[in-house]
Amino acid sequence: MIVLLAVIIGLSTIIVFPSFSEAEFELKTFVTHSGKVIRTTGEVIDPLYTVSTVEFDPMEYLREFNYGKVSKLEDGTTVREYTIIAEDDKIMEVSPGVFYNVWTYNGTVPGPTIRATEGDLLKINFINNGSKEHTIHFHGIHPAEMDGVFEIVGPGGGKFIYEFEAGPVGVHPYHCHVMPLEEHIVHGLYGVFIVDPKEGREPADEMVMVLNGLDTDFDTENNFYAANTIPFYYQHHPIQINTNELIRVYVVNMVEFDPINNFHLHGNLYNYYPTGTDLVPSFYTDMITLSQTERGIMEFEYTYPGKYLFHAHKVEFSEKGWVGMFLVNDNAQSDKSGMEYGS
Amino acid sequence: MAVSDTSKLKVAASGLIPFAFVIVLMLYIFGPGGDMLDFGIALPEITIEQVDFIDSEIQATVRNTGPIPVQVVVADVNDRIQPAAVEPDGYLERYETTLVRIPFEWNEAEPYRIGITIDDGTRFEKEIESAAFALKFTPDLAIFFAIIGTYVGIIPVMIGLLWLPFIKKISKQKYHFFLALTAGLLLFLAIDSIEESIEVSNENLANSFNGALLVSTVVVLSFLALYYVGNKIVSKSDSLHFSKPVAIGLMISIGIGLHNFGEGLAIGAAVGIGSIAFSTFLIVGFALHNTTEGIAIAAPMSRGKLMIGKLAIMGVIAGSPAIFGAWIGGFAYSPFTSVIFLAIGAGAIFQVILVLLKWIQKENDGNLSNLPVVSGFAIGMLVMYFTSILV
Numbered sequence: 001m002i003v004l005l006a007v008i009i010g011l012s013t014i015i016v017f018p019s020f021s022e023a024e025f026e027l028k029t030f031v032t033h034s035g036k037v038i039r040t041t042g043e044v045i046d047p048l049y050t051v052s053t054v055e056f057d058p059m060e061y062l063r064e065f066n067y068g069k070v071s072k073l074e075d076g077t078t079v080r081e082y083t084i085i086a087e088d089d090k091i092m093e094v095s096p097g098v099f100y101n102v103w104t105y106n107g108t109v110p111g112p113t114i115r116a117t118e119g120d121l122l123k124i125n126f127i128n129n130g131s132k133e134h135t136i137h138f139h140g141i142h143p144a145e146m147d148g149v150f151e152i153v154g155p156g157g158g159k160f161i162y163e164f165e166a167g168p169v170g171v172h173p174y175h176c177h178v179m180p181l182e183e184h185i186v187h188g189l190y191g192v193f194i195v196d197p198k199e200g201r202e203p204a205d206e207m208v209m210v211l212n213g214l215d216t217d218f219d220t221e222n223n224f225y226a227a228n229t230i231p232f233y234y235q236h237h238p239i240q241i242n243t244n245e246l247i248r249v250y251v252v253n254m255v256e257f258d259p260i261n262n263f264h265l266h267g268n269l270y271n272y273y274p275t276g277t278d279l280v281p282s283f284y285t286d287m288i289t290l291s292q293t294e295r296g297i298m299e300f301e302y303t304y305p306g307k308y309l310f311h312a313h314k315v316e317f318s319e320k321g322w323v324g325m326f327l328v329n330d331n332a333q334s335d336k337s338g339m340e341y342g343s
Numbered sequence: 344m345a346v347s348d349t350s351k352l353k354v355a356a357s358g359l360i361p362f363a364f365v366i367v368l369m370l371y372i373f374g375p376g377g378d379m380l381d382f383g384i385a386l387p388e389i390t391i392e393q394v395d396f397i398d399s400e401i402q403a404t405v406r407n408t409g410p411i412p413v414q415v416v417v418a419d420v421n422d423r424i425q426p427a428a429v430e431p432d433g434y435l436e437r438y439e440t441t442l443v444r445i446p447f448e449w450n451e452a453e454p455y456r457i458g459i460t461i462d463d464g465t466r467f468e469k470e471i472e473s474a475a476f477a478l479k480f481t482p483d484l485a486i487f488f489a490i491i492g493t494y495v496g497i498i499p500v501m502i503g504l505l506w507l508p509f510i511k512k513i514s515k516q517k518y519h520f521f522l523a524l525t526a527g528l529l530l531f532l533a534i535d536s537i538e539e540s541i542e543v544s545n546e547n548l549a550n551s552f553n554g555a556l557l558v559s560t561v562v563v564l565s566f567l568a569l570y571y572v573g574n575k576i577v578s579k580s581d582s583l584h585f586s587k588p589v590a591i592g593l594m595i596s597i598g599i600g601l602h603n604f605g606e607g608l609a610i611g612a613a614v615g616i617g618s619i620a621f622s623t624f625l626i627v628g629f630a631l632h633n634t635t636e637g638i639a640i641a642a643p644m645s646r647g648k649l650m651i652g653k654l655a656i657m658g659v660i661a662g663s664p665a666i667f668g669a670w671i672g673g674f675a676y677s678p679f680t681s682v683i684f685l686a687i688g689a690g691a692i693f694q695v696i697l698v699l700l701k702w703i704q705k706e707n708d709g710n711l712s713n714l715p716v717v718s719g720f721a722i723g724m725l726v727m728y729f730t731s732i733l734v
Contacts, residue, residue, distance in 0.1 A: 030426050032446045036399075040444065042430030045416055097416030097433070098464050216464020223466055224424075231424070319423035 033319075047095045047224075047232045047321065055092050056108050058228040059237060062207045065115040065194070073121065080116050080166075081123045086153075086176070086189065088130035095224055095231045095321070100216050103130065103176075103187035109229050110210040110254070111191030114174070116166040118198050124162040128153040134184065135160070137177035138193055139293065141167050149177045169197045170276035171250040173293050186215055186256045188229075192295075194250055197279065204246035204299065207239070211263070211290065211312075211322060213255045220257055224321045225312065231321020235309075239324065242331035243305050249298040250276070253290035261322075262289045263298070264313040270300035287313060305330040387413045387461055389435070390549035391469035392678065394457050395477040396449055403443040403457050403469070407435035408549030417460035418445050449474050478614070480674050488669040491610060495629040496603045496665025501658045503637010510638075510645040518645070519703055520715035525595070525639040526699045527723020532602050532636075533692040535731065537562065539605065540685035547678035558686045565690025569598070573694060589653060591698055592644040596657040598695040599636045600664040601688035606633075607668020608684060612676045614669075629665075631730050636661060643702070 029037055030044040068080030088103040105111025116122055128134045132155055137148035142164035145151060153160045176189035192208050212229055213222030224231040241247055249270075253261045264287045271281035272288055276297040288296065302308070311323035388409030395402045401420060407413050413435050418427035427445040435441055443459060452473050460466045478484060510521050537558060544554030573594050606629050640657050644650075671680070704711050 028428075030428065032426050034446075034448065036446055038426075038428060038444075038446050040428030040430060042428050042442075042444075043432045044426070044428055045418055045433060045443075046426035047417065047424060048426075094464075095417065097414055097462055098460065099462055100464050214464070216460070217466050223460065223464060316423065320419075321424065 045097070048236050056229060058226075058230050058233045059239075061108065061110070061113075061228055062209070062239065063205075064113060065206075065208075066112040067115050068122070078117065078120045079123065080120050081125065082112075082114055083125045083127070084111065084136060085127045086130050086134040088132055088134070088187070094214055094216070094229065098216060098224075100214060101187065103134075103184065103189045105136070105189060105191055109188030109190075110212070111174070111189070113192045113194060113208050113250075115194040115196065117196045117200075118167050118169050120166040122162070122164055122166050126153060126160045126162060128155055128158040131155050133158075133178045134176045134189060135178055136162060136174050138162070138164075138174045139172040140164075140193065140195070147177075152178060166195045168277055169195050169279075170273075171195075171252060171295050171297055172275075173252050173254060173295060175254070175293075182256055185254065186213070190254050192250060192252050194276075201248070202246060204248035205241055206248045206250070208250045209252075211251065211253045211255055211261050213257065213317075215257065222255065222257055222320070225255065225261075225317040226321045227310075227324050232323060234324025238307060238327035240327050240329060241302065242329050243302050244331050245301060247298075247300050247302075250295070251290070251298060252295035253293065255317075256292065258314075258317070260289055260291055260314070261317065262287060262313050263310065265298075265300065265310045266308040267304070267306075268300050268302055268308065270298040273297040273299075302326070302328040304328070385410045387411050387463060387465065388549065388551075389413060389415070389459060389461060389467050391457060391459060391467060392440070392547060392549075393676075394455075394469055394471050396471075396474045397477055399446060399448055401445045401447045401449055401455070401457060401474075403445070403459065404440055405435070405443055405459055406440045406549065407437055408551045410437065412436050414462040415441060415443060415459055416462050417466075418443050419458040419460070419466075420445060420447050420449075421456050422458060451475060478673050484673070485670065488611060488614075488673055489666050491614075492607055492663070492666025492669045495606065495610060495633060495669075496662030497659060498662070499630045499633035500599070500637045500640070500662040501655075503634045503639075504641050504654055504658055506638050507641040507645050507649070507654065510641055511649070515706075516715045518642070519707060519713075520719040521638065521642045522699060522703050523716040523719030524723040524726075525642045525719075526696050526703075527720040527725075528635050528639050528727050529595075529598070529692045529696050529699070529723075530720075531724050531727035531731075532599070533689045533696070535727075536602055536605055536685045536689035536692070539609070540682045540689070543678050543685070544682045548682065552679075554682070558682065558689075561683055561686035562690040562693070565601075565687040566693045567690075569594070569691050569694040570697070573698060586648075588643045588646045589650070591702060592640050592653075592657055593660070594698060595640050595643065595695045596661040598688070598691035599639065599661040601684070601691045603633065603636075603662060604664035604668040605681070605685040605688045607665035607670075608672035608676070608681050609668075610665075611669040611672020611674070612681070614673050633662070635726060635730065643699070 027039045027041060028044050029039050030046050031037055066082060068082045071079045073079055084105050086103070086105055087107065090102050090104055090107070091099050092102045094100045102109050124136065126136050133152045135148035135151060135153050146162050146164045148162065151160060172193045172195070174191050174193045176184040178184050192210060209227040211227055214224040215221060216223045227234060251263055255261045269284055269286045272283040272285060273281050274296045305328045308326045308328060309323065310326065311318035386409065390406050390408045391403050392406050393404040405415060415429050415433035415435065418425055425445050425447060427443055430442045430444065433441065449455060452475065455471045455474055456468050457471065458466050458468045510518065540558045541555055544552065544558065548554055576590050576594065610629070637658070640661060644654060700711065703716055707713065707716070
């Protein structure tokens with residue numbers, strides 16, 4: 001009798017409180033954008049990615065440059081060969097819990113950063129493994145038939161080799177140029193193409209930032225904005241840099257729908273080289289405005305260590321994800337302390 | 344005996360066999376391996392049914408009103424993403440609800456758009472015209488609502504009842520005019536209730552509730568229920584020591600009471616969402632409007648003995664629901680219950696109109712198309728229309 005009663009009570013407890021075992025009563029906390037700490041018995045929804053769950057790692061993309069497979073011609077010209085594969089069936093978790101069909105070059109949005117020196121001969125083996133027609137259209141100087149507009153590459157393994165001389169010096173976008181163009185771009189078929197001057201640039205901590213947006217509900221308005229695809233990523237995972245070290249950011253605006261984007265840096269100003277084509281900076285500012293595919297190179301150094309935001313000063317964009325942070329470590333101090341330790 | 348047993352069995356069987364086939368069909372379509380209908384893309388949908396503004400926080404009640412389960416993943420205020428909490432959790436089965444708590448320093452009387460994004464990236468939005476603190480129950484506020492309810496419901500109806508001695512003294516023709524006027528007034532109220540309930544449902548309920556059909560169904564059910572009960576009351580009025588006029592008067596008061604409950608909800612909700620100025624206007628409008636409801640009760644009652652006690656009770660039956668409505672509308676507003684109550688009120692009124700028309704017809708020897716009746720009906724509608732402009 002008592003056993004029966006115990007079983008009944010046990011069962012009904014399980015039925016009434018099915019989530020007893022799931023640590024339901026553990027309070028979770030989160031921090032609001034204004035710094036308040038909030039407690040909840042439920043789930044926290046905050047676009048806060050952890051490194052382990054992110055499918056595309058913006059930190060890795062930031063400083064990754066693809067120089068291609070290098071060989072030399074008889075006349076000494078450097079040949080760089082790249083392979084880029086387009087796909088359009090990938091579903092990616094673009095923000096925690098938000099799943100979006102991305103169209104990719106080599107599996108990521110943005111595609112790989114292609115880097116070469118002015119005058120190099122580039123061979124880009126393009127394979128279209130998607131279900132739609134795609135191409136690669138490079139901004140820059142090249143023959144008409146290498147423009148990736150009329151040379152449509154068919155789906156299911158279509159191939160094309162883009163061959164041209166790298167130039168001019170600067171930072172350029174590349175993207176698919178199949179109609180409807182807007183659709184092919186906003187789904188993610190774009191990347192950055194850097195052409196270095198022959199004499200090279202001053203050594204620096206270099207990084208690439210593609211300013212982009214995601215229209216996840218297809219209403220021709222962006223639901224999320226970001227530097228390098230994942231909203232709020234660099235805010236929650238600051239980019240570590242050092243004081244008194246030259247930082248060079250290749251920034252390319254790929255936002256569609258909204259006519260302009262901009263880039264504001266906190267606690268500092270930068271030398272700005274529009275399109276990177278000139279080796280003399282045009283502006284010394286903390287704010288640039290970028291229209292579609294407008295791009296340039298920013299160079300700056302931090303004197304003081306600490307946390308500095310960078311974000312769109314079109315605040316709507318920053319409040320939808322286009323916001324990040326530099327964590328400036330004290331270079332001199334660490335050097336000094338290292339020396340003291342050693343000596 | 345045996346014969347009738349088997350025949351009963353046959354009847355039962357013939358009634359059940361089609362059901363059995365329906366079950367087999369369902370199993371075939373939805374059962375394991377039944378992927379026959381697995382084509383097309385089911386679009387998820389959520390509805391933000393309610394938004395409450397509390398201290399430094401906005402709370403949205405979200406219901407999954409689509410055909411497939413969804414996950415609530417992002418919350419925003421005015422299209423700007425905010426960290427938030429979902430209680431108990433963000434995973435919603437069909438028709439399941441959850442509470443999204445968005446910490447936000449909102450400003451009173453400003454409009455806000457609350458957005459919720461689900462796992463496939465679709466964003467849903469609800470616009471709030473003017474933010475105001477969600478009303479908390481306090482005795483003061485309860486008394487305030489009771490006073491408003493009295494002003495809107497009981498007092499105007501009582502004033503309307505004061506026309507009774509006048510109606511009592513007039514000729515049969517003029518009396519029919521007033522009865523028809525009552526029917527006109529009521530018809531207007533019924534249409535008004537239906538309009539209001541469809542409006543509430545369109546604004547707040549998901550399409551999957553089939554707002555207009557929900558309202559029609561409830562109206563008809565309420566009509567049928569009261570029609571049945573009403574006939575019982577009238578037919579038993581003698582044994583219940585009611586005269587027929589009293590029975591009709593009682594039914595009219597009940598119908599009007601249900602309607603005034605809906606009006607109370609509207610006023611309570613208007614105060615609740617912070618449109619105080621709007622609700623002052625509502626109160627004045629409803630008060631004038633509801634004076635005419637007193638006439639509706641007075642007209643049939645004028646043919647019996649003058650029974651002040653009974654009249655007063657009817658006035659209370661018709662008027663006091665406004666108080667309860669205001670309480671519920673202010674403290675525990677839910678669009679779904681509003682829709683239901685407004686529709687019940689409309690059904691009740693249709694039933695009363697039918698009873699009134701039957702009565703006029705009977706007194707008029709089967710005639711409904713004479714001048715006093717037609718003009719009374721028309722003037723009833725017009726009076727209501729013009730007083731409704733005040734609301």
